[in-house]
Amino acid sequence: xxxxxxxxxxxxxxxxxxxxxxxxxxxxxxxxxxxxxxxxxxxxxxxxxxxxxxxxxxxxxxxxxxxxxxxxxxxxxxxxxxxxxxxxxxxxxxxxxxxxxxxxxxxxxxxxxxxxxxxxxxxxxxxxxxxxxxxxxxxxxxxxxxxxxxxxxxxxxxxxxxxxxxxxxxxxxxxxxxxxxxxxxxxxxxxxxxxxxxxxxxxxxxxxxxxxxxxxxxxxxxxxxxxxxxxxxxxxxxxxxxxxxxxxxxxxxxxxxxxxxxxxxxxxxxxxxxxxxxxxxxxxxxxxxxxxxxxxxxxxxxxxxxxxxxxxxxxxxxxxxxxxxxxxxxxxxxxxxxxxxxxxxx
Amino acid sequence: xxxxxxxxxxxxxxxxxxxxxxxxxxxxxxxxxxxxxxxxxxxxxxxxxxxxxxxxxxxxxxxxxxxxxxxxxxxxxxxxxxxxxxxxxxxxxxxxxxxxxxxxxxxxxxxxxxxxxxxxxxxxxxxxxxxxxxxxxxxxxxxxxxxxxxxxxxxxxxxxxxxxxxxxxxxxxxxxxxxxxxxxxxxxxxxxxxxxxxxxxxxxxxxxxxxxxxxxxxxxxxxxxxxxxxxxxxxxxxxxxxxxxxxxxxxxxxxxxxxxxxxxxxxxxxxxxxxxxxxxxxxxxxxxxxxxxxxxxxxxxxxxxxxxxxxxxxxxxxxxxxxxxxxxxxxxxxxxxxxxxxxxxx
Numbered sequence: 001x002x003x004x005x006x007x008x009x010x011x012x013x014x015x016x017x018x019x020x021x022x023x024x025x026x027x028x029x030x031x032x033x034x035x036x037x038x039x040x041x042x043x044x045x046x047x048x049x050x051x052x053x054x055x056x057x058x059x060x061x062x063x064x065x066x067x068x069x070x071x072x073x074x075x076x077x078x079x080x081x082x083x084x085x086x087x088x089x090x091x092x093x094x095x096x097x098x099x100x101x102x103x104x105x106x107x108x109x110x111x112x113x114x115x116x117x118x119x120x121x122x123x124x125x126x127x128x129x130x131x132x133x134x135x136x137x138x139x140x141x142x143x144x145x146x147x148x149x150x151x152x153x154x155x156x157x158x159x160x161x162x163x164x165x166x167x168x169x170x171x172x173x174x175x176x177x178x179x180x181x182x183x184x185x186x187x188x189x190x191x192x193x194x195x196x197x198x199x200x201x202x203x204x205x206x207x208x209x210x211x212x213x214x215x216x217x218x219x220x221x222x223x224x225x226x227x228x229x230x231x232x233x234x235x236x237x238x239x240x241x242x243x244x245x246x247x248x249x250x251x252x253x254x255x256x257x258x259x260x261x262x263x264x265x266x267x268x269x270x271x272x273x274x275x276x277x278x279x280x281x282x283x284x285x286x287x288x289x290x291x292x293x294x295x296x297x298x299x300x301x302x303x304x305x306x307x308x309x310x311x312x313x314x315x316x317x318x319x320x321x322x323x324x325x326x327x328x329x330x331x332x333x334x335x336x337x338x339x340x341x342x343x344x345x346x
Numbered sequence: 347x348x349x350x351x352x353x354x355x356x357x358x359x360x361x362x363x364x365x366x367x368x369x370x371x372x373x374x375x376x377x378x379x380x381x382x383x384x385x386x387x388x389x390x391x392x393x394x395x396x397x398x399x400x401x402x403x404x405x406x407x408x409x410x411x412x413x414x415x416x417x418x419x420x421x422x423x424x425x426x427x428x429x430x431x432x433x434x435x436x437x438x439x440x441x442x443x444x445x446x447x448x449x450x451x452x453x454x455x456x457x458x459x460x461x462x463x464x465x466x467x468x469x470x471x472x473x474x475x476x477x478x479x480x481x482x483x484x485x486x487x488x489x490x491x492x493x494x495x496x497x498x499x500x501x502x503x504x505x506x507x508x509x510x511x512x513x514x515x516x517x518x519x520x521x522x523x524x525x526x527x528x529x530x531x532x533x534x535x536x537x538x539x540x541x542x543x544x545x546x547x548x549x550x551x552x553x554x555x556x557x558x559x560x561x562x563x564x565x566x567x568x569x570x571x572x573x574x575x576x577x578x579x580x581x582x583x584x585x586x587x588x589x590x591x592x593x594x595x596x597x598x599x600x601x602x603x604x605x606x607x608x609x610x611x612x613x614x615x616x617x618x619x620x621x622x623x624x625x626x627x628x629x630x631x632x633x634x635x636x637x638x639x640x641x642x643x644x645x646x647x648x649x650x651x652x653x654x655x656x657x658x659x660x661x662x663x664x665x666x667x668x669x670x671x672x673x674x675x676x677x678x679x680x681x682x683x684x685x686x687x688x689x690x691x692x
Contacts, residue, residue: 211580
């Protein structure tokens with residue numbers, strides 16, 4: 001039996017969406033149990049033999065500052081859900097609540113794994129090969145060191161290994177065009193560390209990749225700092241939504257284009273399905289002593305169910321143990337990297 | 347009369363593309379004169395009353411390292427074209443050659459303007475409002491300081507003012523979601539500098555923007571360091587090309603979808619026109635004592651002509667003087683920022 005703790009109050013829509021997703025999820029996973037965390041009067045109507053309600057009297061708002069979420073709302077559904085993981089009552093927690101608060105509370109309650117300085121947010125983006133490219137970090141850390149990037153590569157490899165049953169997923173280091181100055185000092189050093197880790201078989205390092213490689217599917221995992229990752233993610237969301245906006249506008253232009261839209265319906269549906277962000281919902285917070293998954297705040301029931309599926313798969317495939325054992329393999333390298341950095345620091 | 351120096355040998359296609367574009371350009375600009383720089387035997391067949399050939403015996407290859415381009419090939423078409431600008435024979439130079447070499451040679455021959463530490467690459471990206479958002483830097487500088495970002499904002503404002511006749515274009519600072527840690531120390535400090543510059547009316551500062559704002563058209567100019575800018579640019583190219591690839595694949599799936607493609611032709615053409623990268627060709631190298639424009643290496647004649655148009659418009663609207671006078675206005679701020687940085691440095 002796999003037990004997940006669900007923050008049912010989080011996200012833009014709260015229980016209306018999360019409970020619908022939980023029902024769907026339970027119906028398709030016969031060995032799953034859910035702890036529905038939230039206000040009992042809003043969750044009480046939900047009945048399922050493999051679901052139980054865990055009361056929490058407060059809700060972290062989407063605009064709540066991290067400090068408020070962390071220090072004032074000690075009985076929030078988000079915090080209680082994560083506490084279930086800490087206490088061993090659940091194998092993973094899922095929330096659509098605000099990312100900053102989720103990361104801060106997770107870090108506070110669960111602590112980071114030995115060998116990991118900073119947790120990272122990892123997410124799968126659709127690629128032209130029909131699969132997805134896992135990217136991390138997507139915004140938990142700005143100003144990363146080369147050592148952090150190496151840690152991200154190790155954690156990302158464990159995540160993809162757990163979710164896709166591929167023991168040696170390839171890792172690319174996000175960099176800029178070779179015709180220009182090749183990356184910053186941090187990136188150059190990260191490249192060296194990753195190459196060393198690759199040679200030691202601690203991971204499968206492909207080399208540098210560029211922004212377009214994310215969507216070409218050149219590698220399984222793309223590693224970058226949280227600032228760059230967040231900008232890349234939001235930029236691509238922006239361009240995709242601009243293109244779909246133009247398509248809609250142009251198909252609505254006149255009676256002929258409207259007919260064209262109807263005739264093209266199967267094509268447009270196929271396109272939407274391939275790039276449907278709902279299918280890619282569910283980011284992993286990696287590097288903690290427990291599994292936490294983040295759903296997009298605006299997720300609908302289908303999208304939230306995908307986040308639940310991802311958390312379930314991760315728990316079922318022992319993601320936490322895999323991260324731990326990969327860190328153990330990479331530990332000498334991580335330690336050497338840190339020592340080297342300290343001795344070379346001014 | 348506006349005179350442009352054209353590196354006719356640069357890019358993936360060389361004279362075949364550049365000369366065709368030059369002819370189109372001359373036919374539509376009666377007050378333009380072109381200096382066609384390159385190997386006389388490859389350009390000799392071109393005849394136009396407002397074009398003259400300037401001989402250069404070497405060509406910078408697309409894969410040539412910067413050092414080779416700069417130190418070994420002293421008679422390259424790229425270098426001779428830039429030298430025309432330095433000598434006052436041309437108002438601007440245009441090249442489709444490799445970016446690193448173009449930046450290095452431009453910087454070496456032309457030098458940077460007073461008050462500018464580093465030149466930047468600026469480029470207009472299509473936005474949902476039907477206009478374009480100018481983004482800089484796109485890869486000339488990694489590891490930028492807050493002062494560099496302020497300089498980019500000043501130069502970008504001058505560029506948009508010159509090309510669009512808008513004296514107070516809005517500037518956004520590229521940052522990451524407010525729910526997370528808001529940017530690095532450099533970005534926070536850049537925000538302060540930009541706010542001060544905005545209050546002093548040295549520029550029109552909007553505030554922070556995120557990746558998707560580039561394509562929403564929230565501001566006229568988006569400022570970021572070259573690493574982030576380059577990743578954002580390449581990532582969005584990647585996702586756009588993935589979407590167009592899926593559309594092509596799905597429209598070719600069977601006889602019905604093929605018919606749908608034919609019926610949808612006007613819609614797809616309109617889409618392609620709106621996001622056609624050829625229309626957006628021509629990046630400005632800003633911050634130098636002379637105008638240099640960079641065309642995409644793979645540009646066809648239509649795209650290369652757009653780069654020529656952009657250089658022509660910039661020269662005609664006195665971009666260089668505008669950058670100079672905006673720097674003069676912002677000079678006390680730039681100086682104050684630098685002094686502050688120096689005194690606060692360890």
